[in-house]
Amino acid sequence: MFFARLIDWVWNSTFRYTVALFIAIGATIMLSLTFAYVTTSQELVSFLDSLILQESDGMVAQSKEGLLTQYEERLRQDPRRYKPAGLFTAKGERISGSVSKWPAGLEVDQAPIQVDIDRSDQYGEMIQPSRAVARRLADGTIVVVGWSTKDNEQTASVVRRGLIFGLLPAFLLGLAASLLIAMRYQRRIREMQLRAAEIVAGDFARRLPTHNSEDPLDKLAQIVNGMLDEIQTLVENLAGIGDDIAHDLRTPLARVRIGLERARHSATSREEFQAAADRAISGVDHAISIITALLRIREIEQTRRFQAFGSVDLNELITEVGELYEPFAEEKQLTMTVHADIDATVQGDRDLLFEAVANLADNAVKYTPEGGRIEVALVSEDSRVLIRIKDTGPGIAENERELLAQRFYRSDRSRHTKGLGLGLTLVSAIVKLHGFRFEIKSGDGFTAEIVLPSALSISSLVGEMSPKGDWGR
Amino acid sequence: MTKVVLIEDDEDTAQDICAELRESGYIVDWASDGLTGLERACAADADVVIVDRMLPGMDGLAVIDTLRREKIRTPVLVLSALGAVNDRVKGLRAGGDDYLTKPFAVLELVARIEALLRRPADTSAKTLRIGPLEIDLIERRANRAGREIELLPREYKLLEYMMRHCEQLLTRAMLFEEVWKYKFVPDSNLVDVHMGRLRRKVDGSGEAPMISNIRGEGFVLRAPD
Numbered sequence: 001m002f003f004a005r006l007i008d009w010v011w012n013s014t015f016r017y018t019v020a021l022f023i024a025i026g027a028t029i030m031l032s033l034t035f036a037y038v039t040t041s042q043e044l045v046s047f048l049d050s051l052i053l054q055e056s057d058g059m060v061a062q063s064k065e066g067l068l069t070q071y072e073e074r075l076r077q078d079p080r081r082y083k084p085a086g087l088f089t090a091k092g093e094r095i096s097g098s099v100s101k102w103p104a105g106l107e108v109d110q111a112p113i114q115v116d117i118d119r120s121d122q123y124g125e126m127i128q129p130s131r132a133v134a135r136r137l138a139d140g141t142i143v144v145v146g147w148s149t150k151d152n153e154q155t156a157s158v159v160r161r162g163l164i165f166g167l168l169p170a171f172l173l174g175l176a177a178s179l180l181i182a183m184r185y186q187r188r189i190r191e192m193q194l195r196a197a198e199i200v201a202g203d204f205a206r207r208l209p210t211h212n213s214e215d216p217l218d219k220l221a222q223i224v225n226g227m228l229d230e231i232q233t234l235v236e237n238l239a240g241i242g243d244d245i246a247h248d249l250r251t252p253l254a255r256v257r258i259g260l261e262r263a264r265h266s267a268t269s270r271e272e273f274q275a276a277a278d279r280a281i282s283g284v285d286h287a288i289s290i291i292t293a294l295l296r297i298r299e300i301e302q303t304r305r306f307q308a309f310g311s312v313d314l315n316e317l318i319t320e321v322g323e324l325y326e327p328f329a330e331e332k333q334l335t336m337t338v339h340a341d342i343d344a345t346v347q348g349d350r351d352l353l354f355e356a357v358a359n360l361a362d363n364a365v366k367y368t369p370e371g372g373r374i375e376v377a378l379v380s381e382d383s384r385v386l387i388r389i390k391d392t393g394p395g396i397a398e399n400e401r402e403l404l405a406q407r408f409y410r411s412d413r414s415r416h417t418k419g420l421g422l423g424l425t426l427v428s429a430i431v432k433l434h435g436f437r438f439e440i441k442s443g444d445g446f447t448a449e450i451v452l453p454s455a456l457s458i459s460s461l462v463g464e465m466s467p468k469g470d471w472g473r
Numbered sequence: 474m475t476k477v478v479l480i481e482d483d484e485d486t487a488q489d490i491c492a493e494l495r496e497s498g499y500i501v502d503w504a505s506d507g508l509t510g511l512e513r514a515c516a517a518d519a520d521v522v523i524v525d526r527m528l529p530g531m532d533g534l535a536v537i538d539t540l541r542r543e544k545i546r547t548p549v550l551v552l553s554a555l556g557a558v559n560d561r562v563k564g565l566r567a568g569g570d571d572y573l574t575k576p577f578a579v580l581e582l583v584a585r586i587e588a589l590l591r592r593p594a595d596t597s598a599k600t601l602r603i604g605p606l607e608i609d610l611i612e613r614r615a616n617r618a619g620r621e622i623e624l625l626p627r628e629y630k631l632l633e634y635m636m637r638h639c640e641q642l643l644t645r646a647m648l649f650e651e652v653w654k655y656k657f658v659p660d661s662n663l664v665d666v667h668m669g670r671l672r673r674k675v676d677g678s679g680e681a682p683m684i685s686n687i688r689g690e691g692f693v694l695r696a697p698d
Binding site: 278292324327331355 | 574576578625627653655663666667669670689
C-alpha cells in the first residue's frame with residue numbers, strides 16, 4: 001500500500017519531468033566528456049607513434065652507416081622503464097635489449113600498433129602495454145622500438161574516475177533537488193485540489209492558495225481566483241435578482257388581486273367594475289413590463305449582437321434625444337439644455353445607444369422636481385469624450401451608486417416614484433456591450449456619464465476596440 | 474366584410490382574439506396548426522393573416538415564407554412570445570408586415586390589423602386632406618381651413634402619419650415605432666406629451682377637436698362632425 005502510493009507519487013508528472021530533464025543533462029555531459037576522452041587518447045597515441053617512428057628511422061639510418069653504438073645505447077638506457085626496445089634475428093630470436101621475446105602480432109616494417117611487450121631487464125620482468133614498431137636493419141637484424149602507454153591509461157583512469165566521482169554526486173544532488181521540487185509542487189497541487197473540491201462542493205468564498213510570486217503555478221492560481229471572484233459576484237447577483245424579481249412582481253400582482261376581490265364584493269355598477277378592471281390591467285401591465293425589461297437586459301448582456309454595429313454620429317443622436325425629451329421636460333416645468341458641439345462618431349448599435357441615452361434622459365426628467373434643470377451634453381474633457389446627463393434632482397448617496405447599476409436596485413428616495421428601477425441596469429448593459437464606461441456621480445443633483453475610450457482617436461476605434469474589455473489610460 | 478385568418482395553436486388566446494375581432498366586425502377563420510393555416514391563408518378571400526411564430530407542424534415563419542413564395546401578398550401580422558429585437562427583425566424579414574409581442578392588449582392587435590388593411594395609400598398625391606385639415610406633402614406644410622400651422626419636423630411626420638391613417642386608432646407603440654422609428658417604448662408618457670403639442674396646434678381655440686384620445690389606448694384623427 002505504502003509502496004504503491006510511493007510509486008504513484010514518484011511517478012507523478014512533476015517528478016517525472018524533473019528526472020527526465022536531469023537525465024538529459026547528465027547524458028549530454030557524459031557524451032561530451034567521452035568525446036574529449038576519446039580524442040585526447042587518440043592524440044596521445046599518435047604522438048607516441050610519431051616518437052617511435054622517428055627513433056626507429058634514426059636506427060635504420062645508423063645501421064646503414066655501420067654505427068650500431070647508437071641503438072645499443074638506446075637498448076641499454078631506459079632508467080624510467082617506459083621505452084622498451086630489443087634487437088632480434090631475422091627469425092625473431094632475441095639478441096639483446098629489454099624486450100625478452102618477439103611481441104605477438106608485431107610485423108616487420110609496418111605501422112606502429114598496440115602490443116603487450118614482455119619486458120625483462122636488470123630490475124625484473126613485467127608485461128608492458130606499449131605502442132611498438134619493428135624495423136629491419138641493414139645487417140638483416142630487426143630492431144623493436146616501443147613506448148609504454150601506461151601514462152595514457154593513467155590519464156584515462158583519471159578522466160574515468162573524474163566522471164564517476166564528479167557526476168555521481170551531481171546526479172544524486174539533482175535527484176534530491178527534483179524530489180524536493182516535485183514534493184513542493186505536489187503539495188501545492190494537492191492543496192489546490194482540496195480547495196477546488198471545496199469550491200465545487202458549494203463553498204464559493206474559498207480561494208486557491210497564492211504566494212504572490214511570478215511562479216507560473218501561482219499565476220494560474222491568481223487567474224483562477226479572479227475568475228472565482230467574478231463567478232461569486234454573478235451568483236450572488238443572480239440570487240439577489242431572484243428575490244428582487246419575486247418581490248417586484250408580487251407587489252403589483254397582490255395589488256391587482258386585492259382590487260379585483262374588492263370589486264367582486266362591493267362594486268355595484270358596471271362603471272365601478274370597469275374602473276376596477278382598468279386598475280387591474282395597469283397593474284398586470286406593470287408586472288409584464290418588468291419581465292419585458294428583464295428579458296431585454298438579458299438579451300443585451302448575452303447575445304452581444306455586434307452585427308447591428310455601424311457608425312453612429314453621437315452629435316446627431318444627442319440632438320435627437322433632446323428633441324424627444326424637451327417637450328416632456330417642459331411639461332414638468334424643467335429647463336432642458338442640450339449641448340452637442342463636438343463631432344464624435346463611434347462604432348455601435350445606434351438603436352441601443354439611443355435607448356441608453358434616452359433612458360438616462362427619462363430618469364432625469366422623472367426624478368427632477370419641478371423648476372429644476374437638466375443638461376444633456378456631448379463633451380470633450382481631459383482628453384476624454386463623454387455623454388453627460390446631469391440634473392438638479394435629489395441625487396443619491398455615495399454608497400448606493402454601485403448598487404444602483406445592479407439589477408432592480410432602486411434608491412429609497414425613488415421607491416415611491418413609478419419606474420422600473422431597471423433603467424440604469426439596461427444602460428449599464430448597453431454601455432458594457434460597446435466597451436464604454438458608465439459612471440454615476442452625485443453631488444449637486446445626479447450625473448450620469450457614458451465615457452468613450454478616447455485615448456485612441458475616436459474614428460479609429462473600429463478595429464482596436466475590444467468588445468468588452470477596459471482600455472488603458 | 475373583412476376576413477381574418479388566424480393561425481394560433483393556443484386555444485384560449487385564439488378564442489379571445491376571435492371574440493374581439495368578431496366584435497369589431499371581422500370574419501375570423503381560425504386554424505390551430507401551420508399547414509391548415511397555410512391552406513386557409515392561400516384562399517383568395519383572406520384579407521389579413523395573423524400568425525403565431527411557434528406552431529406545431531409548421532413554424533410560423535415557414536408559413537409566411539411559403540405564402541410569399543406563392544406570390545400571395547396578403548398582409549401578415551406575426552404574433553410571438555419572443556420579444557427580442559433579433560426575433561422581430563427575423564419576423565419582418567421573413568415577409569411579415571408587422572410584429573406584435575405577447576402578451577399584448579387585444580385593442581393593440583385590432584389597431585394594427587386596421588393599419589395593415591389600410592396600408593396601400595396613394596403615393597402619388599401631393600396633398601392630403603381630411604375635413605378642414607390639409608398638408609402639403611412636398612412643401613411639408615399644414616393648414617387648417619386656411620390657418621397656417623407651424624410644425625416642427627417631427628410634428629409634421631406625426632401629423633402626416635395620422636392623416637394617412639385617419640379614423641383609425643393609433644396606439645402609442647404604433648406611433649413610436651412608425652414616427653420615431655424606435656423599437657423600444659419608453660415607459661413614461663412621451664408620446665402623449667408630443668401628441669399634446671400637436672393637438673394644441675391642430676385644434677385651435679374655438680375649433681372643433683380633430684385629434685382625440687381613445688380610452689387611454691391611443692389616438693384618432695378624424696374630421697370634425
